[in-house]
Amino acid sequence: SFVVTEACVRCKYTDCVEVCPMHCFLEGPEMLVIDADACIDCAMCVPECPVDAIVHESEATPAQAEVVALNARLARAAGWLPITRKKVLAPGPTSTSSS
Numbered sequence: 470s471f472v473v474t475e476a477c478v479r480c481k482y483t484d485c486v487e488v489c490p491m492h493c494f495l496e497g498p499e500m501l502v503i504d505a506d507a508c509i510d511c512a513m514c515v516p517e518c519p520v521d522a523i524v525h526e527s528e529a530t531p532a533q534a535e536v537v538a539l540n541a542r543l544a545r546a547a548g549w550l551p552i553t554r555k556k557v558l559a560p561g562p563t564s565t566s567s568s
């Protein structure tokens with residue numbers, strides 16, 4: 470399955486969640502994770518992430534082994550709830566409001 474890596478931490482763009490046909494994403498306080506049991510390896514989410522946080526577990530670097538395990542663990546953690554709609558972030562000082 471695909472996994473969410475450390476680039477998502479304190480970032481959480483959440484662009485990824487709306488394209489997932491399987492609703493694999495779960496949200497915690499600082500990042501999202503993918504439920505490996507639900508992921509069908511479609512890779513739809515990969516190009517959606519602005520910081521390239523999503524990688525296939527087979528392509529994770531040795532340094533990312535921990536975050537791969539974290540996805541598996543946190544996908545089952547209490548309090549990590551499915552997220553399927555992109556979050557609307559509070560507008561920052563540099564954001565424009567073209568709607």
Ligand code: SF4
Nearest residue numbers: 489508509511512514
């Ligand atoms: Fe969802 Fe597909 Fe991404 Fe897996 S690879 S998390 S099924 S969008």
Ligand code: F3S
Nearest residue numbers: 477482483484485518
């Ligand atoms: Fe995280 Fe990227 Fe999704 S930053 S929330 S994995 S779009």
